[in-house]
Amino acid sequence: MSDWLRKVLESKRATRRRLQALSFSEKLKLLEKLRDRSRAIAQNPLRQRQHLKD
Amino acid sequence: MKATLEVINQMQRDEVIGKYAIGGAVGATFYLEPLATLDLDIFVGLRAPRGNTLLTLAPIYDYLTSRGYQVEKEYLIIEGWPVQFLPPRDTLEEEALGQAVETEVEGVHTWVITAEHLVAIALKTGRAKDFARILYFVEGGILDASQLDQILKRHGLLEKWEQFGVKFLRGTR
Numbered sequence: 622m623s624d625w626l627r628k629v630l631e632s633k634r635a636t637r638r639r640l641q642a643l644s645f646s647e648k649l650k651l652l653e654k655l656r657d658r659s660r661a662i663a664q665n666p667l668r669q670r671q672h673l674k675d
Numbered sequence: 676m677k678a679t680l681e682v683i684n685q686m687q688r689d690e691v692i693g694k695y696a697i698g699g700a701v702g703a704t705f706y707l708e709p710l711a712t713l714d715l716d717i718f719v720g721l722r723a724p725r726g727n728t729l730l731t732l733a734p735i736y737d738y739l740t741s742r743g744y745q746v747e748k749e750y751l752i753i754e755g756w757p758v759q760f761l762p763p764r765d766t767l768e769e770e771a772l773g774q775a776v777e778t779e780v781e782g783v784h785t786w787v788i789t790a791e792h793l794v795a796i797a798l799k800t801g802r803a804k805d806f807a808r809i810l811y812f813v814e815g816g817i818l819d820a821s822q823l824d825q826i827l828k829r830h831g832l833l834e835k836w837e838q839f840g841v842k843f844l845r846g847t848r
Contacts, residue, residue: 637708645778646781648704649676659711
């Protein structure tokens with residue numbers, strides 16, 4: 622494993638630890654933002670057109 | 676979410692539901708980093724209507740729709756969140772509901788299924804997203820191994836857990 626990849630993985634683990642340590646209320650606020658983002662992506666006309674093609 | 680939980684707590688005070696606990700991805704978020712999801716799974720103890728021994732979700736639907744909440748497929752939309760009410764299907768889910776931990780969201784009391792029960796339920800359900808969630812729990816190092824072992828033993832899931840380990844955990848433990 623290269624140093625670069627090791628750093629990427631360590632940074633990812635650190636971010637997950639930081640998020641894990643947040644309070645439930647704070648995590649739920651982030652989760653709501655994720656949900657709104659997912660809904661916006663799902664409703665995007667470009668994505669729906671791609672869906673029809675598939 | 677706070678408003679959604681306030682409505683569910685009111686349902687409990689109005690004796691429409693018994694004990695409840697958050698499961699699924701939102702329940703897992705209590706222990707892990709936020710996991711993207713579009714719905715809220717609520718494990719719920721049902722109360723039989725007076726003079727009736729049959730337990731159904733009808734009182735929940737009646738209560739909420741009479742207050743203007745909409746039904747969409749298997750969900751009731753409560754304050755913006757699609758909520759699925761899940762009565763325990765087996766002894767594992769009954770135990771999970773009984774042992775749920777109390778917490779609060781922005782000052783609102785609520786209950787969440789324990790991490791070990793969430794893992795056991797995910798293992799039993801066995802979809803790809805359930806297995807992915809179990810891996811998050813394992814990698815997060817937050818499971819009480821002896822607690823999980825006892826639950827898996829009690830509910831006949833040890834063999835499934837071993838298969839899961841062979842398939843997904845080789846080299847990570």
